[in-house]
Amino acid sequence: MTTIGWIQIALYCAVVLALVKPLGGYMTSVFSGERTFLSPILRPVEAGLYWVAGVDEKREQHWLTYTVAMLLFHAAGFLGLYAVIRLQGVLPFNPAGQSAVAEDLSFNTAISFITNTNWQNYGGESTMSYLTQMLGLTVHNFLSAAAGIALAIALIRGFARSSMRTIGNFWVDIVRCTLYVLLPICVVYTLFLVWQGIPQTLGAYVDATTLEGAKQTIAVGPVASQVAIKMLGTNGGGFFNANAAHPFENPTALSNFIQMISIFALGAAMTNVFGRMVGNPRQGWAILAVMGVLFIAGVAVTYGAEASGTTGLNALGLTGGNMEGKELRFGIVASSLFAVVTTAASCGAVNAMHDSFTAIGGMIPLINMQLGEIIVGGVGAGLYGMLLFVVLAIFVAGLMVGRTPEYVGKKIEAREVKMAMLAILVLPLMYLGWTAVAVVLPSAVASMANAGPHGFTEVLYAFTSATGNNGSAFGGLTGNTFFYNLTLASSMFVGRFFMIVPAMAMAGSLAAKKSIAPSAGTLPTTGGLFVGLVIGVILIIGGLTFFPALALGPIVEHLAMTANTLF
Amino acid sequence: MLREVRPAIVLLLGLTAITGLGYPLAMTGIAETIMPSQAQGSLITRDGKIVGSSLIGQEFKGDEYFHGRPSATLGPDPQDSTKTVPQPYNAVNSMGSNLGPTSKALIDRVKEDVEKLKAENPSMPVPIDLVTTSGSGLDPNISPEGALFQVPRVAKARKLPEDRVRQLVTDKVEGRLGGLLGEPRVNVLALNLALDAAAPK
Numbered sequence: 001m002t003t004i005g006w007i008q009i010a011l012y013c014a015v016v017l018a019l020v021k022p023l024g025g026y027m028t029s030v031f032s033g034e035r036t037f038l039s040p041i042l043r044p045v046e047a048g049l050y051w052v053a054g055v056d057e058k059r060e061q062h063w064l065t066y067t068v069a070m071l072l073f074h075a076a077g078f079l080g081l082y083a084v085i086r087l088q089g090v091l092p093f094n095p096a097g098q099s100a101v102a103e104d105l106s107f108n109t110a111i112s113f114i115t116n117t118n119w120q121n122y123g124g125e126s127t128m129s130y131l132t133q134m135l136g137l138t139v140h141n142f143l144s145a146a147a148g149i150a151l152a153i154a155l156i157r158g159f160a161r162s163s164m165r166t167i168g169n170f171w172v173d174i175v176r177c178t179l180y181v182l183l184p185i186c187v188v189y190t191l192f193l194v195w196q197g198i199p200q201t202l203g204a205y206v207d208a209t210t211l212e213g214a215k216q217t218i219a220v221g222p223v224a225s226q227v228a229i230k231m232l233g234t235n236g237g238g239f240f241n242a243n244a245a246h247p248f249e250n251p252t253a254l255s256n257f258i259q260m261i262s263i264f265a266l267g268a269a270m271t272n273v274f275g276r277m278v279g280n281p282r283q284g285w286a287i288l289a290v291m292g293v294l295f296i297a298g299v300a301v302t303y304g305a306e307a308s309g310t311t312g313l314n315a316l317g318l319t320g321g322n323m324e325g326k327e328l329r330f331g332i333v334a335s336s337l338f339a340v341v342t343t344a345a346s347c348g349a350v351n352a353m354h355d356s357f358t359a360i361g362g363m364i365p366l367i368n369m370q371l372g373e374i375i376v377g378g379v380g381a382g383l384y385g386m387l388l389f390v391v392l393a394i395f396v397a398g399l400m401v402g403r404t405p406e407y408v409g410k411k412i413e414a415r416e417v418k419m420a421m422l423a424i425l426v427l428p429l430m431y432l433g434w435t436a437v438a439v440v441l442p443s444a445v446a447s448m449a450n451a452g453p454h455g456f457t458e459v460l461y462a463f464t465s466a467t468g469n470n471g472s473a474f475g476g477l478t479g480n481t482f483f484y485n486l487t488l489a490s491s492m493f494v495g496r497f498f499m500i501v502p503a504m505a506m507a508g509s510l511a512a513k514k515s516i517a518p519s520a521g522t523l524p525t526t527g528g529l530f531v532g533l534v535i536g537v538i539l540i541i542g543g544l545t546f547f548p549a550l551a552l553g554p555i556v557e558h559l560a561m562t563a564n565t566l567f
Numbered sequence: 568m569l570r571e572v573r574p575a576i577v578l579l580l581g582l583t584a585i586t587g588l589g590y591p592l593a594m595t596g597i598a599e600t601i602m603p604s605q606a607q608g609s610l611i612t613r614d615g616k617i618v619g620s621s622l623i624g625q626e627f628k629g630d631e632y633f634h635g636r637p638s639a640t641l642g643p644d645p646q647d648s649t650k651t652v653p654q655p656y657n658a659v660n661s662m663g664s665n666l667g668p669t670s671k672a673l674i675d676r677v678k679e680d681v682e683k684l685k686a687e688n689p690s691m692p693v694p695i696d697l698v699t700t701s702g703s704g705l706d707p708n709i710s711p712e713g714a715l716f717q718v719p720r721v722a723k724a725r726k727l728p729e730d731r732v733r734q735l736v737t738d739k740v741e742g743r744l745g746g747l748l749g750e751p752r753v754n755v756l757a758l759n760l761a762l763d764a765a766a767p768k
Binding site for chain 2: 004007008011045049052053054055065068069072073075076077080123125126134135136138139142143171174175178179183186187190191194195196197198199200201202203205206207208209210211212214216217218219220222224225226229240241242245246247248251252253254256257310311312313316317318319320321322323324325326327328329330331334335350351352353355356357358359362449450451452453454457474475476557560561565566567
């Protein structure tokens with residue numbers, strides 16, 4: 001580890017923190033239906049969409065209607081996306097002549113993009129046409145992100161409102177999020193990325209003659225417009241197979257820095273939206289503090305492990321840390337930081353190959369995802385995931401002192417705790433369950449690229465990433481098989497929607513409750529005690545759930561590595 | 568509930584048109600107008616021919632050029648199209664090696680490369696970037712040490728004084744942005760173009 005490395009990390013945190021208030025304020029006014037500085041341009045488009053769709057923007061929805069609307073929207077999105085991928089061979093904007101994608105891979109990809117996972121069992125530049133990248137994948141980068149934010153806003157309204165039956169209108173929330181938040185930022189962001197060197201063209205792949213006279217075909221495409229929303233919406237699905245490690249997706253140290261900022265920007269700002277909407281910004285800062293402590297701890301461990309290198313490489317007299325799978329322009333620090341950021345949030349873009357990280361360096365991304373991606377987390381999804389843990393922490397605190405727990409003026413009762421537990425427990429069921437199945441199926445074991453405990457970690461990582469809707473991978477695993485396409489798709493589906501429905505049920509029951517004023521017996525939820533309590537609950541629940549699996553994978557691999565055992 | 572079906576379909580189509588066609592096509596139009604070079608992939612031409620992209624690494628094997636990092640990209644096997652074979656710097660199939668820290672295959676590969684490089688230049692420690700593959704397999708850069716390490720070989724092949732070649736390397740070293748972001752590096756293609764300009768083969 002170097003001083004300049006830590007300065008880069010500190011600078012990163014400072015910029016993210018500086019954006020929390022302005023973005024939080026802007027998003028709060030967008031979701032409160034107020035006019036913004038973009039309204040003169042966007043309001044006619046917004047009103048036009050409602051008119052054609054027959055949406056009455058004044059009419060709010062019960063939590064069940066809100067959830068059904070969201071599910072219908074995703075069902076329609078899934079069908080459309082599946083159709084585009086299957087039909088790309090006969091559709092326009094296909095200069096590379098990509099043919100239709102197989103059924104199981106198309107199914108996996110469509111589920112992957114509607115759930116904000118963007119897991120890639122395909123190589124972008126060798127599989128997808130420009131039309132698929134734009135009309136299929138870019139669209140769902142926007143919509144799945146907007147849906148996540150909309151759902152978080154609905155849950156916040158549950159906390160903020162008193163004795164109401166409704167939690168907002170899904171159609172209004174998703175349209176406003178797309179038009180007023182995501183699209184304007186992406187327009188500016190795309191131009192920045194092109195300036196840094198990311199291609200944005202509909203022209204065909206370029207044939208070059210190298211200096212040594214060989215032919216090199218270079219894949220290009222409408223890359224920048226997709227990369228912008230892929231990062232901002234914590235989607236993470238790359239235009240190219242190598243994702244943000246590809247020089248055309250992340251050409252410079254500056255593009256890398258801004259991409260990392262954009263992964264956290266909206267998710268961190270959501271804590272501020274929460275604080276503002278429940279009437280006390282300090283409630284938002286307390287949640288951000290929980291996230292911040294866990295984040296810094298993760299960065300320190302991964303950066304330390306990668307900077308120390310691997311026993312095998314060091315034994316050959318090589319110094320400078322573990323550079324296998326890392327790009328030179330990013331080096332150890334920006335690769336380690338990116339890996340922690342992308343898995344703390346549910347982004348899943350990678351600028352280095354996690355599969356080649358040291359055992360401990362690669363374990364932190366795994367833990368970040370297994371904790372439920374609540375360290376900032378996916379846009380929206382991170383906040384509602386974190387609020388589930390907050391409810392549990394408040395409940396535990398209430399048990400300890402024998403009082404009915406309260407949070408931001410709402411009594412937390414049996415229904416809320418049951419819903420929170422349901423949402424939290426369904427995740428390990430998927431990633432531990434499917435991993436257990438995969439490691440006893442010879443055909444699934446054959447997909448592992450590395451032998452020994454590392455192969456096990458590849459499988460565990462895949463199902464964890466899919467369930468957490470992250471999308472990053474230990475990329476050596478051959479995921480494009482019938483078994484993995486279907487089981488990973490089921491993990492992504494359950495990980496997204498089986499968490500959302502209980503969270504929305506909680507939003508409904510909270511909205512219906514009366515808000516009560518804090519009394520002398522109320523646990524203050526803006527101080528250090530509360531922050532420590534939530535961190536404790538997160539780590540205890542996490543530790544009990546997945547420590548045994550980690551012991552079989554990265555922990556045993558680390559011990560083997562220090563003994564210089566190779567597989 | 569049925570009343571939600573119409574907005575589901577209409578808004579999906581509307582937002583798809585905006586974000587899937589309007590947005591990327593408008594961005595393409597603007598980008599190609601105001602930044603045509605970057606928009607098309609930062610291509611480099613010499614004598615009217617495209618020789619590569621300044622952002623994409625390419626394979627160099629000969630002694631008279633500086634070499635980039637090892638690349639793990641694969642390409643179709645010319646003998647059997649259902650199989651893949653190593654094809655370094657294949658810019659239509661980016662990928663890393665994905666070999667883990669306890670991989671015997673990784674350590675065997677690195678060991679072989681280290682020994683080759685030690686034989687080539689015993690006077691310097693082997694820089695790690697010259698024996699590790701990048702994440703994309705298309706890394707356009709090597710470290711300044713990685714370039715300096717190769718100076719004796721290149722100078723000999725080009726029949727140039729080592730100091731002259733070392734100067735070419737030093738001229739091409741790019742520092743951290745603002746002294747802070749990124750890592751010091753040398754663009755291999757740019758260096759080799761400068762080398763060709765300085766001493767035609």
